[in-house]
Amino acid sequence: MKQDTNNAADLVILEAAENLFLEKGFALTSTTEIAKVAGCNQALVHYYFRTKERLFDAVFEKYAGLFISTLVQKTEDDISFEEKVRRKADTLFDLLKTNPRIPFLFFNELNTNPGRLSLLEEKIAGVSAAFMLQMESEIQVEIEKGAIRPMTATDLMFTILSLNLLLFLSAPVLKVMLGMSDTAFQHLIENRKRENITVILKSLRP
Amino acid sequence: MKQDTNNAADLVILEAAENLFLEKGFALTSTTEIAKVAGCNQALVHYYFRTKERLFDAVFEKYAGLFISTLVQKTEDDISFEEKVRRKADTLFDLLKTNPRIPFLFFNELNTNPGRLSLLEEKIAGVSAAFMLQMESEIQVEIEKGAIRPMTATDLMFTILSLNLLLFLSAPVLKVMLGMSDTAFQHLIENRKRENITVILKSLRP
DNA sequence: TGCAATTTTAATAGTACTATTAAATAAACA
DNA sequence: TGTTTATTTAATAGTACTATTAAAATTGCA
Structure with a gap:
């Protein structure tokens, strides 16, 4: 592998793969291209990861873990x-905002490769149940106080997820549609962040 | 082509393609498979549509038209x-609800094939501008009446789209995660419809 | 019926991709 | 230094896919 870096080769490959998967998804990314971007021979990709599938799993798991742990924090x-x-x-x-392409990758791969779902399932099962129960009881308290309208924790989480995820899922479309520069788009994003929070908080009202 | 149908062959092919594209996206669908589902020789797919790309465009335009016209109605x-x-x-x-897989197909293809964006752009440009202006002025009236909080038409449309689109984008994930039967899932969908509308209407409040 | 146009198929050229293998190179280490 | 181990590469087997072509089958119609 390239001598101008002190990273281990497998990490360079992983990073190249990550970028390409995020850009074009699993199906349209070839191990040949990953090797080219990583600056190594194509066989080396298979030497370290055996299959393209395993390489993808490594990326997928990394971000699944990151997102899940953030969500249930x-x-x-x-x-x-x-x-x-x-x-x-x-x-x-x-x-x-830090990982704007992850939702695209997730929805894309979970929709096309149902097998990947089970991988996510086991990762999520334990942690989310505890978190949701906790949230559920807090919501119940608020409802009884009359502070918020009747709703479930699932309802609320779904609203939060919908508003935020779709913003980033539609970003490429929006950028082109509105003919925006990158900085103009950053402004839109920040405005929408405020708007999302407004909508979420108003949606709690009795 | 199969003799047990009186449909024209190109329509049978189009329908087969549509189903497969919706199921697996553009990249993972082969013209060979389309032919198999349509019950014809693979060359016939190319006879009628010349390239896989054009075949996809036919499907894409059909639904782009349907969705855009519904949105700006x-x-x-x-x-x-x-x-x-x-x-x-x-x-x-x-x-x-009638076309639950369309959002997946759109986001997938618009994210992986930016060229497709221009196709959508010209389709949307004229009609949406008029609709949004109209909506903008109606919102302005409501704001001045004090009936709703200050917001833009874009804000409102984005909220409506986010809540509804994400429900269907995440359907395959939800079904598995919650281990639901199809009918149980239909219930969830209907509940969420009500919840979405509640959130949207509450979000208007001053 | 017989001819022309249309539709359908078999065959295949050409390309790209995944994965493996065996050989070459570099690193580790005693 | 010499030898073992790990890394990297070139070569390639094997597969699948798009698109084209020429021939066969079917249809429409004079």
């Missing part, structure tokens, strides 16, 4: 429910 | 603004 205790919701949306938004 | 005049919003969300939801 417990917020501080000594803040209001509204503030907790705000922070949850905020954290998700920032994670997406 | 003017609602009746003699109903309240809130009712207009409700009906817009309602119509979109029903369209998605």
